[in-house]
Amino acid sequence: MNRQVNLLGSVLALAGLTGAALAQAGDLVVIMAPGAAALSKDQVANVYIGRNKDLKPYDLPESASERTEFYRKATDRDLSQVKALWTRLTFTGEGTPPKELADDAAVKKAVAADPKAIGYVSKASVDSTVKVVLELN
Amino acid sequence: MTRSLRWTRKSRAQFLILLSPVLMASAWADDSVSVAVSGFGTAGAAMTSNANYAYYHDSTEYTGASNKIDVGLESKLGLQAVVTFGSSGFSATAQEVVRERGNDLFSPGTEWLYAQYDVNHDLTFRLGRVALATFLLSDSRNVGYASNWMNAPNEVYGDEPFQYLDGGQARWKISAGPVNIKLTGAFGSTSQGISINGVQLNVQAKTAFNVAAAIDYGNMLLRVSETGGDSPFSLALSPALTVATTTKDRFSAVGFQYDDGKALVLSEWAKRTQNNIPLVNIPLAASTQWYVAGGWRVGSWTPMATYGVAKGEHSLSDPQGSFGTWSVMTRYDVARNIDLKVQISRPQDSNSRYFLAPSPTTTQRVNVLSFGVDFVF
Numbered sequence: 001m002n003r004q005v006n007l008l009g010s011v012l013a014l015a016g017l018t019g020a021a022l023a024q025a026g027d028l029v030v031i032m033a034p035g036a037a038a039l040s041k042d043q044v045a046n047v048y049i050g051r052n053k054d055l056k057p058y059d060l061p062e063s064a065s066e067r068t069e070f071y072r073k074a075t076d077r078d079l080s081q082v083k084a085l086w087t088r089l090t091f092t093g094e095g096t097p098p099k100e101l102a103d104d105a106a107v108k109k110a111v112a113a114d115p116k117a118i119g120y121v122s123k124a125s126v127d128s129t130v131k132v133v134l135e136l137n
Numbered sequence: 138m139t140r141s142l143r144w145t146r147k148s149r150a151q152f153l154i155l156l157s158p159v160l161m162a163s164a165w166a167d168d169s170v171s172v173a174v175s176g177f178g179t180a181g182a183a184m185t186s187n188a189n190y191a192y193y194h195d196s197t198e199y200t201g202a203s204n205k206i207d208v209g210l211e212s213k214l215g216l217q218a219v220v221t222f223g224s225s226g227f228s229a230t231a232q233e234v235v236r237e238r239g240n241d242l243f244s245p246g247t248e249w250l251y252a253q254y255d256v257n258h259d260l261t262f263r264l265g266r267v268a269l270a271t272f273l274l275s276d277s278r279n280v281g282y283a284s285n286w287m288n289a290p291n292e293v294y295g296d297e298p299f300q301y302l303d304g305g306q307a308r309w310k311i312s313a314g315p316v317n318i319k320l321t322g323a324f325g326s327t328s329q330g331i332s333i334n335g336v337q338l339n340v341q342a343k344t345a346f347n348v349a350a351a352i353d354y355g356n357m358l359l360r361v362s363e364t365g366g367d368s369p370f371s372l373a374l375s376p377a378l379t380v381a382t383t384t385k386d387r388f389s390a391v392g393f394q395y396d397d398g399k400a401l402v403l404s405e406w407a408k409r410t411q412n413n414i415p416l417v418n419i420p421l422a423a424s425t426q427w428y429v430a431g432g433w434r435v436g437s438w439t440p441m442a443t444y445g446v447a448k449g450e451h452s453l454s455d456p457q458g459s460f461g462t463w464s465v466m467t468r469y470d471v472a473r474n475i476d477l478k479v480q481i482s483r484p485q486d487s488n489s490r491y492f493l494a495p496s497p498t499t500t501q502r503v504n505v506l507s508f509g510v511d512f513v514f
Contacts, residue, residue, distance in 0.1 A: 042315065042355065051317060051353060054258060062473060076398035080437070080470035087513050088283035091177060091217060092268070092276045093230050093249065 027123035028070055030134040031108065033115045039133045045075040047118060048098065049082060050089045057098035058107050058119040070120045073136040169223030174216070179281035181211025181478075181509020190486050191493045192505045194288060195295040196331040199240045201493045209242035211287070211509050213279055217249075226255040234279050239330045239337070248279065248301060263306040267323055269347055271297040271364040273392030273405055281511035285401065285439045285468045287480035288507060290428040291490040292445030292462065293405050297388060299327045299366060302345055319351045327366065335494070342366030342386075358394040363387065385412045386422065401432035401441065423450040426490075439468040447490045456497060457487040479508040 030044050032055075046052040048071070060067045062079065071082050086097040101107050107119035112129040126132055183202035185192050191201030193210065202210050213236040221228045232249040251265030268276040272293055277283045288294075304325015311318040328341040345366035352359050364387070371381035390407040406427040411420035425448050432441030443464045449455025466480035482505040484491040487498075491505060 052312070054312075078398075078434075078437075078470070080473070080476070081398060081434070083474065083513070084283055084285075084476075087177065087280060088277045090175060091215065091232065091280045091283065093219075093251075093253070093263075096173065096219075 028066060028073065028120055028136045029123045029126060029132045030074070030118065030120050030136065031111050031126065031130040032118050032133045033112055034129070034131045036115065036131050036133050041074060041134065041136075044118070044134055049075055049077070049085050050095050050097075053095060054116070055118045056114065056116045058110050058117060059098040059100045060104075060107065060120070061100055061102065064103075066120065066122060070136065074120075074134075171221050173219045173221075175514065176214070176216045177280050177282055177511070177513045178214040179212055179509050179511045180208075181281075181287070181507060182206050182208045183210045183505065183507040185492075185506070186504035187486065187501075190491075190495070190503050192491055193493050194291060196298050196333055197239065197300070197329060198237050199332040199337060200237075209237045211507055212236070212243070213281070214243075215248070215279055228253045228255075236279065239332075251306075259310040259312075261308040263308070264304075266301050266303050267306045269297070269299050269302050269323070269327065269345070269364065270321070270349060271299075271347065271362065271388050272390055272407065273360055273394065273403075275300075280513075281478070281509065282474070282476060282513045285432055285441055286430070286443070286464075286466050287478045287509060290405075290430070290443055290445040290464070291482075291484075292426045292428050292447040293390075293407050295490045296407070296409060296422075296424065296426060296447065297364070298329050298331045298340065299342060299345065300329065302327050302347065315354060317353045319349075319353075321347070321349050321351075323347045332493075338370070338372075340368045340370060342368045356395055356397040358392075360390075360392040362390045362392075364390070380415050382415050383412075384414065384422075387411070399434050401430075401434070401439070403430040403443075404428065417453060419451045419453065421451065421454050424448060424455070425450070437470040439470075441466050441468075447488075455489075457485075457500060460485045460488065460500065462488065462491070474513050476511045477508075478511065479506075481506055 030039065047055045047057050068079055071077055071079055075082060089095045101110060104121040104125035107121050108125060108130050111117045111119045183192055184206050185203050188204040191203045193201035213234055215232060215234040217232040219228060219230045229252050230249055233245055234248050235243050235245045238244040238246055247266060248268060249266060251263040251267055253261060253263045255261050270276045274284065274289055278289055278294065302323050302325035304323065306321065306323040309320045324346045326343050327345050328339060330339050347362065347364045349360060349362035367383050367385050369383040371379050373379045387410045388407055390405060392405040395402040409422060409424045411422045413419060414421045426446065428443055428445035430441055430443035432439050444461055446459055446461045448459035462482055462484040464480060464482040466478065469477045471477050483502045484505065485500045486492065486496040486503050487500050489495045
């Protein structure tokens with residue numbers, strides 16, 4: 001009996017952990033400086049795949065799982081597809097890929113300082129220095 | 138045919154050109170100057186199933202790949218340097234690419250070399266050498282990693298011998314809600330060594346132009362363009378007879394692209410017109426060509442199929458009429474910045490867009506295999 005309870009407890013704990021991990025990966029937000037208007041998913045995608053150059057996008061490092069998650073949700077593309085798009089733009093003089101910053105804190109700082117800047121961070125990192133312009137669930 | 142790997146005075150000059158933006162930057166004593174150096178390349182190979190037919194991409198390649206593995210045709214290495222002068226709006230770009238040119242297996246050449254001034258976000262002027270964007274993807278044809286096929290369809294892309302313009306280019310972008318319109322106009326001169334039926338000559342267009350309008354909406358892109366060049370040339374047929382003329386070539390092209398991350402559709406149509414060439418008194422190169430390509434992304438794989446047709450308007454230039462060619466290919470994204478590709482095409486041996494010396498009488502299918510690794514750095 002005891003053993004069964006333990007087993008059930010372990011399963012529930014495992015399910016809980018998995019759920020927490022999924023929730024964390026899912027809670028990404030796109031941020032700009034306070035005062036910015038909300039953006040649609042397509043508008044954000046256009047900035048991050050180089051169709052719209054009015055905003056200055058920032059990326060998290062390639063190794064960050066948030067980056068993979070962000071492109072999957074915002075642009076419906078893998079990192080390698082996005083890389084191929086930027087490769088074409090780079091070598092035809094059309095633009096340079098988003099600048100990479102180390103972590104959420106660096107992205108928040110860059111975004112807070114420039115009304116044209118845009119970035120994505122975990123929802124938990126958001127504070128009053130930036131405004132959420134799109135939630136990616 | 139001899140092929141050589143050379144490091145000549147020309148090669149050194151090309152590398153100095155690549156360095157020129159960097160040198161300019163060091164001369165500009167200001168902290169706001171930034172230099173970005175990046176590169177791309179393809180290590181590839183090609184072969185055909187028949188020793189009599191050598192596969193090539195266009196008339197700028199004097200040798201092709203027959204039934205022995207050839208590494209020159211599909212391999213390239215490109216380096217690019219971009220210098221940005223702070224927020225002044227001025228920048229300079231140089232791009233050198235080592236690839237097969239004429240008889241040389243690995244020959245460096247300047248693809249782009251221009252000074253740019255951004256008047257504002259939407260209006261840009263360039264002065265110098267820019268790629269000649271006759272077709273939808275002409276300006277990135279050397280950059281394997283940027284595309285899903287090993288080779289852009291020969292039917293369309295193999296018909297334009299010129300590759301760059303030395304002159305000026307204006308670029309204007311108009312955004313209207315979700316729609317972006319991009320207008321470009323370039324004017325200048327160009328020259329190119331080509332080989333037609335084994336005759337090698339240098340063609341020069343003293344005046345050449347390219348105007349294009351591209352409109353994108355979401356995952357769709359439509360582009361229409363007009364490209365032309367007037368090339369005077371004289372050909373000594375005998376000591377007593379020299380034919381001097383100016384060929385006036387025009388390409389009218391329409392390109393469409395749809396890419397939603399999963400499905401991929403590409404299609405282009407191009408019509409080439411030309412004035413009457415002396416002696417034969419017909420527009421020899423006049424032709425119509427098109428292709429349709431479709432692909433579907435599955436994980437790291439992007440399999441695609443294309444069907445292309447090129448049709449010469451006169452029997453003298455297209456004695457066997459036109460036939461379609463199927464190609465199948467796949468891209469596999471193997472790692473960050475690296476992909477693997479393989480492509481198989483089945484043109485008829487009479488197809489001059491695929492073979493250096495096409496058959497004048499038969500119409501047998503020949504298999505053409507290309508594969509390679511693309512990388513960016």
